[in-house]
Amino acid sequence: MGQKAFASSGDLAEKEQTLEVLADGVYALTAEGDPNIGAVEGEDFLVCFEALATPVAARDWLARLREHTDKPVRYLVLSHYHAVRVLGASAFDADVIVAHENTRALVAERGAEDWASEFARMPRLAKGADSVPGLTWPTLTFSDRLTIDLGGDRGELDLRYCGRGHTEGDIVAWLPQHRILFAGDLVEAEAALYTGDAFHRDWAAGTLDRLAALEAETLVGGRGGVSRGREAVTAAIEQTRGFLRVMIDEVDAVRARGGTLKDAFAAVHSALAPTYGHWPIFEHCLPFDVSRLWDELSGVERPVIWTAERDREVWAQLQS
DSSP, X not given: OOOOOSTTTTOOSOOXXXXXXXXXXXXXXXXXXXXXXXXXXXXXXXXXEOOOSSHHHXXXXXXXXXXXXXXXXXXXEOSSOOHHHHTTGGGGOOXXXXXXXXXXXXXXXXXXXXXXXXXXXXXXXXXXXXGOOSOOOOSEEESSEEEEEOOTTSOEEEEEEOOSSSSSSOEEEEETTTTEEEEETTOOBSSOOOOTTOOHHHIIIIIHHHXXXXXXXXXXXXXXXXXXXXXXXXXXXXXXXXXXXXXXXXXXXXXXXXXXXXXXXXXXXXXXXXXXXXXXXXXXXXHHHHHXXXXXXTTOOSOOOOOHHHHHXXXXXXXX
16 A cells, blocks of 8 residues: 555645534634634624634635624634644734633744644645744733623623643633533544644543533534534534543553554554544544654653654654
8 A cells, every 4th residue: 555645735625614603693614624713793893713724714714704794803712823723813903812821832832843834734724825924922811711701791702721632722712601612622523633732631531521511502623513402512522532532542552562653553543443534634633643642651741843844754654
């Protein structure tokens, strides 16, 4: 068998985008496994959640949003630091860019490397790559919780840090009035997990437990469709947890018997593929996922920085 096309470099087909109105003034754009994005109306302003990979891509989303509301963007909330989520920020002309304090530190530590890495892995998402003016820096950060008063009778938007997971700085946006949760990449609804910068054990336990405790009735994950109803929300959370637990169990078992990283990749692939293998970006994510988990179980506390060169090396080692 020949080597697979690197990451998502061979995925060039456009995905159908679906804009859904989840409640009065609450919007989500999903796109067949591409990154999701959302918006919430305040009385006289907008809060947008995520920014896409480039200003060109973000402007396409904003044009669709403007069919529903012409309110200015006061807050742009970034769930974490990954390039395909944040580098479109300049298109929003937001008064305030909000993220967790760890996310700001991660941009400083590894934002430039992540930019090069992600655009090489997912070139189709980097529409108008030359429109990116530079790294996206939060202008407001918090540690545990930040509440935005939406004004009038619209209630509050609650931004929360629920613990380490997909990265060490992921946050979620919770609308208690509507019981709608924008979970970012802490939950994927029938889309594969990217865990190359993750803290797998924290994520699979306390972090997902805290999300489940919100008892959301609608959930927008980082990728995949909107989960509607408590049963569907629980299923999305548990699918995410199941993916993580299978990875942890398989890699731990390979390490215990003295196997190699490539052995661990083969074991995880074999265990996950029957259930998750048809999900978007499964083959793309898995080498980076297993590499990070191998490091984590070997005592490497924080993820090693991914560079374009390291990406290719790991891919060649595991997906050949």
